[in-house]
């Protein structure tokens with residue numbers, strides 16, 4: 001069982017343009033899609049597509065469009081009523097696969113609502129294999145929310161605590177490191193920001209540089225880092241070593257949620273007892289399949305091709321000459 005918490009869920013609208021985005025112009029859309037979203041929600045959608053048992057915990061009233069859509073899609077979820085409408089996020093996709101995303105801040109979560117959400121998570125996470133804490137934090141929620149929850153989980157369940165994976169950005173992600181999560185899933189931008197590297201493109205261009213950056217997070221107490229590097233594939237960095245997974249180029253249709261599908265692919269492989277490199281292989285296969293689908297559509301494992309992914313192992317401490 002995998003439990004996810006998405007404190008700031010969204011109704012994701014994707015607008016497909018027939019040509020490049022023209023700022024300031026009126027453009028007619030080719031098509032539009034709408035999905036319940038937010039990172040943990042997407043992970044549960046991807047797990048459900050592959051028949052894996054999961055529970056998405058999120059704030060939101062039962063009649064909110066996000067929760068109605070989850071119910072309609074048969075995605076197991078638990079909403080904490082907040083008396084406010086969840087946010088809508090917009091993605092604009094161009095024919096060459098370029099995606100422009102505009103995310104709203106989301107409704108404020110009061111202190112009482114935050115405490116109730118934490119209690120709900122602690123109750124439902126008991127006995128789970130993984131707890132995934134995912135996405136941005138809504139207004140009113142302190143940056144230490146994920147760190148505090150991770151610590152609380154360890155205090156309450158000790159050695160029986162579920163493994164914690166965190167997929168966030170900015171201050172909440174930075175604050176989470178000291179709580180020693182089992183897995184972080186940054187993309188190149190997030191990894192660069194976390195490790196003080198000014199040029200995220202340099203991490204996609206040089207995965208060994210990305211591995212060295214991720215290694216500093218392992219030294220700081222993180223169990224493993226799954227770093228997604230866009231078309232360059234992904235890295236899995238642990239104290240034992242690191243693996244680089246690459247794949248043949250794909251025609252990207254929409255990259256929205258591709259990282260979430262990567263994490264879902266990793267988790268469902270881990271749940272099946274796969275080795276670390278095979279979990280990474282499935283993560284890259286899932287991410288590629290998601291990027292080939294419109295909007296924030298998530299693939300089932302049967303729509304992925306892990307055999308197309310090449311995984312290479314490298315030494316524990318990535319060195320300058322691991323090129």
Ligand SMILES: O=P(O)(O)OC[C@@]1(O)O[C@H](CO)[C@@H](O)[C@@H]1O
Nearest residue numbers: 010037038039089103135136257
């Ligand atoms: O604003 P956040 O919480 O950082 O990200 C939210 C979001 O962009 O993440 C998902 C894709 O990963 C989308 O479903 C959703 O709109």
